[in-house]
Amino acid sequence: xxxxxxxxxxxxxGRGRHRAVERGALAEYLNRLRARRSWPxxxxxxxxxxxxxxxxxxxxxxxxxxxxxxxxxSLPVPGLGNVGVLLGLSxxxxxxxxAAHGLRTDCRGDPWSxxxxxPVEPYR
Amino acid sequence: MTASNSAQTAALIMFSVxxxxxxxxxxxxxxxxxxxADFYTGYRTLTPLRNGLAVAGDYVSAATVLSTSGVIALxxxxxxxxxxxxxxxxxxxxxxxxxxxxxxxxxxxxxVLARRMPGRAVRGAACAVTLAASxxxxxxxxxxxxxLLTFILGISVDGAKAACICxxxxxxxxxxxxxxxxxxxxxxxxxxxxxxxxxxxxxLLVLSRFHWNPAELLSAARQGSGAxxxxxxxxxxFGSGARGRLDxxxxxxxxxxxxxxxxHVTMRMNGGTSSSALRRSxxxxxxxxxxxxxxxxxxxxxxxxxxxxxMITANDPQGGTSLLLLSxxxxxxxxxxxxxxxxxxIGGAIFMTLLxxxxxxxxxxxxxxxxxxxxxxxxxxxxxxRDELTVARWTILGIGLxxxxxxxxxxxxxxxxxxxxxxCVGASAVAPALVYSLFWSGYTRTGLLCTLVGGTxxxxxxxxxxxxxxxxxxxxxxHQDFHWFPLRTTGIVSVPVGFLSGWLGxxxxxxxGWRSVVGxxxxxxxxxx
Numbered sequence: 238x239x240x241x242x243x244x245x246x247x248x249x250x251g252r253g254r255h256r257a258v259e260r261g262a263l264a265e266y267l268n269r270l271r272a273r274r275s276w277p278x279x280x281x282x283x284x285x286x287x288x289x290x291x292x293x294x295x296x297x298x299x300x301x302x303x304x305x306x307x308x309x310x311s312l313p314v315p316g317l318g319n320v321g322v323l324l325g326l327s328x329x330x331x332x333x334x335x336a337a338h339g340l341r342t343d344c345r346g347d348p349w350s351x352x353x354x355x356p357v358e359p360y361r
Numbered sequence: 362m363t364a365s366n367s368a369q370t371a372a373l374i375m376f377s378v379x380x381x382x383x384x385x386x387x388x389x390x391x392x393x394x395x396x397x398a399d400f401y402t403g404y405r406t407l408t409p410l411r412n413g414l415a416v417a418g419d420y421v422s423a424a425t426v427l428s429t430s431g432v433i434a435l436x437x438x439x440x441x442x443x444x445x446x447x448x449x450x451x452x453x454x455x456x457x458x459x460x461x462x463x464x465x466x467x468x469x470x471x472x473v474l475a476r477r478m479p480g481r482a483v484r485g486a487a488c489a490v491t492l493a494a495s496x497x498x499x500x501x502x503x504x505x506x507x508x509l510l511t512f513i514l515g516i517s518v519d520g521a522k523a524a525c526i527c528x529x530x531x532x533x534x535x536x537x538x539x540x541x542x543x544x545x546x547x548x549x550x551x552x553x554x555x556x557x558x559x560x561x562x563x564x565l566l567v568l569s570r571f572h573w574n575p576a577e578l579l580s581a582a583r584q585g586s587g588a589x590x591x592x593x594x595x596x597x598x599f600g601s602g603a604r605g606r607l608d609x610x611x612x613x614x615x616x617x618x619x620x621x622x623x624x625h626v627t628m629r630m631n632g633g634t635s636s637s638a639l640r641r642s643x644x645x646x647x648x649x650x651x652x653x654x655x656x657x658x659x660x661x662x663x664x665x666x667x668x669x670x671x672m673i674t675a676n677d678p679q680g681g682t683s684l685l686l687l688s689x690x691x692x693x694x695x696x697x698x699x700x701x702x703x704x705x706x707i708g709g710a711i712f713m714t715l716l717x718x719x720x721x722x723x724x725x726x727x728x729x730x731x732x733x734x735x736x737x738x739x740x741x742x743x744x745x746x747r748d749e750l751t752v753a754r755w756t757i758l759g760i761g762l763x764x765x766x767x768x769x770x771x772x773x774x775x776x777x778x779x780x781x782x783x784x785c786v787g788a789s790a791v792a793p794a795l796v797y798s799l800f801w802s803g804y805t806r807t808g809l810l811c812t813l814v815g816g817t818x819x820x821x822x823x824x825x826x827x828x829x830x831x832x833x834x835x836x837x838x839x840h841q842d843f844h845w846f847p848l849r850t851t852g853i854v855s856v857p858v859g860f861l862s863g864w865l866g867x868x869x870x871x872x873x874g875w876r877s878v879v880g881x882x883x884x885x886x887x888x889x890x
Contacts, residue, residue, distance in 0.1 A: 289456035293617065296449050300442060300613045303595040304606040311594055316576045318593045325441045329658075332448050333651045339455065339644035
């Protein structure tokens with residue numbers, strides 16, 4: 238136990254609490270991240286924890302594919318034009334599913350956003 | 362192609378009824394002369410559904426509906442990606458920023474930023490950035506209002522556009538000054554209901570026309586657009602070369618990060634009764650925006666199929682009138698009364714969209730001037746509520762009049778560059794400042810000022826010398842060429858600059874010292890003089 242931990246146990250709401258909590262959370266997070274050795278697994282792990290960031294990454298990939306792999310996106314799909322149109326329309330469904338999920342479960346957004354920094358204090 | 366006399370009369374009656382109804386609502390819900398919280402947030406009394414519709418109403422502007430449907434009609438695939446990025450932006454706001462914004466904020470974006478770093482410089486910079494993001498957008502909306510009203514009413518007299526801008530501007534000032542946040546929220550709700558109903562009717566008519574078969578609709582759109590297979594590929598709007606691809610990516614970055622971070626949208630986060638209610642509100646907002654976006658996609662594609670590229674560009678080279686042309690084309694199937702009803706419904710929905718958009722933007726800009734600049738900077742937070750509210754109402758009048766005069770003066774210019782400027786300021790200055798100040802404990806006052814000033818100056822400087830301002834037939838000044846920045850939006854450069862300047866300012870700002878930087882700049886200017 239370090240001197241900081243002793244101080245924190247004496248004054249649990251005192252100055253530096255957020256910083257110590259953050260440091261602890263960061264160490265735990267880094268340990269979990271190190272456990273996943275390969276980059277693809279790390280990226281998959283990160284995106285699974287943050288579905289909206291996964292949606293953003295998916296959309297940016299879609300934009301890049303549309304720009305640089307136009308041939309693949311132009312492959313015909315019966316009834317819906319091509320692969321690009323199909324992927325675009327399916328994103329509408331994903332976005333709507335997010336909204337419906339939020340309404341049904343009253344979810345608190347991405348846990349990722351909560352872990353980014355100290356909790357926001359109410360406006361005084 | 363213009364609408365018949367009966368359709369124009371029906372549209373005029375619809376406009377008068379809607380404008381009167383909205384004004385009545387604003388007067389009835391108006392706040393007391395010394396009740397600041399009521400004027401700025403409506404005491405957070407809206408239910409989640411109503412607040413969600415108000416958020417969506419503020420978010421889905423006239424530019425979103427009209428410009429995007431025009432881009433889909435003329436460019437197909439590029440327009441669909443633009444719609445997707447618009448919806449994704451609100452989704453990211455809902456999942457990442459909405460709740461912290463409500464917790465940290467009170468009335469304006471300046472409140473959120475000044476929570477951890479209070480001071481006059483922060484308040485002043487927040488107000489400047491709010492104006493830099495809101496005013497260009499307001500100008501575009503007013504200009505579009507003038508063009509559309511003259512088109513809907515079939516007036517081609519010189520000066521009619523300016524007169525329409527003045528009428529819409531006067532209504533906008535009235536709604537914002539009398540109704541405050543609650544009144545404009547009700548106008549947004551009416552707008553969303555009307556837009557939803559009219560779009561649903563047109564979408565159903567379109568799909569029945571093509572036997573409920575999307576492939577038939579896409580095939581007709583390919584033929585009507587005149588582009589063939591290219592209509593369903595990236596490249597018609599931005600080009601398919603290296604520069605076009607970069608431009609395409611830059612636009613998407615700017616819209617995804619900037620659209621939902623515009624101050625008039627983030628200000629609506631203060632309207633939730635609780636965090637839980639805000640989460641439900643945002644779900645309603647995203648859901649309704651997705652539905653409207655899908656309707657816009659179908660309607661834009663149908664405009665290409667039924668109206669055709671030639672007819673659309675003959676009326677407006679940017680395709681802003683494509684929805685109205687589509688409603689006229691569909692109404693021809695029901696010549697007795699169908700055309701008049703459909704045209705009036707779509708015209709009414711667009712009219713309400715315009716009114717609600719400009720009222721929301723004016724309110725956000727005026728609130729920032731009154732709360733951040735007047736109360737925070739000039740009166741050092743010692744102004745009374747009555748004084749601040751009086752200043753807010755006079756500011757609405759002032760901003761409204763300036764916007765009306767400017768929009769009337771530049772009514773015949775291509776103002777698409779201003780939409781891009783607003784989104785880029787949102788993505789390059791507002792988004793980094795909000796993300797850093799809400800989530801990074803190492804963010805400092807110098808970092809915040811660097812983000813706000815660096816991001817905004819980068820956008821304005823690059824945009825001035827971009828292809829959107831000069832050097833092309835669709836530029837703001839088509840007959841001049843002083844561009845050296847090869848793209849039409851700055852997001853791909855200015856977003857990293859905004860984030861980087863915030864990081865650098867926070868890391869090294871305290872060592873260098875803000876005052877010493879200003880002193881060094883002053884010395885450099887003095888020595889050069």
